[in-house]
Amino acid sequence: MAMAVPASIPSPGWSGFSIGPLTIHAYALCILLGIVAALWLTSRRWKARGGPDEFIWDAAIWAIPFGIIGGRLYHVFSSPDAYFGPNGDLALIPQIWRGGLGIWGAVAFGLLGAWIACRRAGIKLPAFMDAAAPGLLLAQAIGRWGNWFNQELFGAPTTLPWGLQIDADSPNFPADAAPGTLFHPTFLYESLWNLAGVALLLLLDKRFKFRRGMLFWLYVAFYTLGRVWIEMLRIDDAEMITILGITQRLNVWTSVLLLVVAVAIFIVLARQPRTAETDSVYLPGRAPVEEPTEEAKDAEGAEPAAETAEPGQPAPAADDDAAPSQGEAVPSPAAPSQGEAASSVAAPSPRDAGSSPAAGEKGSEAPAAGSGVDTEEPATDVPADPLRAEEAEKNRSQD
Numbered sequence: 001m002a003m004a005v006p007a008s009i010p011s012p013g014w015s016g017f018s019i020g021p022l023t024i025h026a027y028a029l030c031i032l033l034g035i036v037a038a039l040w041l042t043s044r045r046w047k048a049r050g051g052p053d054e055f056i057w058d059a060a061i062w063a064i065p066f067g068i069i070g071g072r073l074y075h076v077f078s079s080p081d082a083y084f085g086p087n088g089d090l091a092l093i094p095q096i097w098r099g100g101l102g103i104w105g106a107v108a109f110g111l112l113g114a115w116i117a118c119r120r121a122g123i124k125l126p127a128f129m130d131a132a133a134p135g136l137l138l139a140q141a142i143g144r145w146g147n148w149f150n151q152e153l154f155g156a157p158t159t160l161p162w163g164l165q166i167d168a169d170s171p172n173f174p175a176d177a178a179p180g181t182l183f184h185p186t187f188l189y190e191s192l193w194n195l196a197g198v199a200l201l202l203l204l205d206k207r208f209k210f211r212r213g214m215l216f217w218l219y220v221a222f223y224t225l226g227r228v229w230i231e232m233l234r235i236d237d238a239e240m241i242t243i244l245g246i247t248q249r250l251n252v253w254t255s256v257l258l259l260v261v262a263v264a265i266f267i268v269l270a271r272q273p274r275t276a277e278t279d280s281v282y283l284p285g286r287a288p289v290e291e292p293t294e295e296a297k298d299a300e301g302a303e304p305a306a307e308t309a310e311p312g313q314p315a316p317a318a319d320d321d322a323a324p325s326q327g328e329a330v331p332s333p334a335a336p337s338q339g340e341a342a343s344s345v346a347a348p349s350p351r352d353a354g355s356s357p358a359a360g361e362k363g364s365e366a367p368a369a370g371s372g373v374d375t376e377e378p379a380t381d382v383p384a385d386p387l388r389a390e391e392a393e394k395n396r397s398q399d
Helices: 026-048 055-078 103-121 125-143 145-150 186-208 214-231 250-271 294-307 357-362 386-398
Strands: 016-019 022-025 240-243 246-249
Touching (some): 022 026, 026 055, 026 125, 026 145, 125 145, 125 186, 214 250, 240 250
Antiparallel strands (some): 016 022, 240 246
């Protein structure tokens, strides 16, 4: 009689392949695939937000190496027994293909690298964080499958039909567990949780168009909320911390702390006023100056022609009162022709008023300046004499 085998998730029979002396580890391939997917999604979102296309690759050059180094350091110091314990081996620290990248170290150091790139390019770090948040979660969802290939970081024993098989001869198989024991596939739980988070973040961002780092802190809150209960299922070695009489894994307390901080920062940012300046991806004064298009240049070249006088318009009248410059000859007034003397007599000046009654009777008012009628002044100009003007005024009053 055949023994019934419960349904389960098998572990892979290999964890990499070799090309000559070079060994390609499946864990590394999962990390690389996650990075490629994150860059693809972040690039699309960055362009949609008006960011410069080339900046994504500049940021990747800084953020990815920093993130890998930070993730490894966080793992080493949060699980120190394998490296600094009685049977520890310091030579294992650089061997990241064996597994062991702490997400919070990767995020913290990755943000440091991104900050350097942002400062160099005049980009706001929160703007880049918002664009990259869903991509980070997508990279984590893909990278978690590296734990499956390494048969590591699984949970407690379970009888559920999706329990994970672990080879009994694996160095990660618990010594007190019977062969054939199934375990919680925590890598799968976290991968599915992260994929759901990617969809949720994209939907919320499409609806509310988060800026100023709000989407990034929403990502932190969502991820830590799932990491708390997933971390509590794991049985691999970890640092245990006791707070208020509760003993839990270091990553559990870290996730709880970051969850509270992320929610608080999100609320603070949501209460701040939103302006076009805060929504810009550029630092103040670092936005690029747009080059004028060819059409704009042609329009600017046509403006001087439009400002010239149109045909048929009279030229502006010269200032009759302007004194001639030194050395400039003053044209002599032309003598009036016959028949024009009676109608074209120049009007006397106010100083000469009353000095010649005859002139007052015969003369007529001079036409207004600019009327277009040519006026002729007398050939000689009588110099002003206050005494004569006063005498003429007395004679007029006697008459």
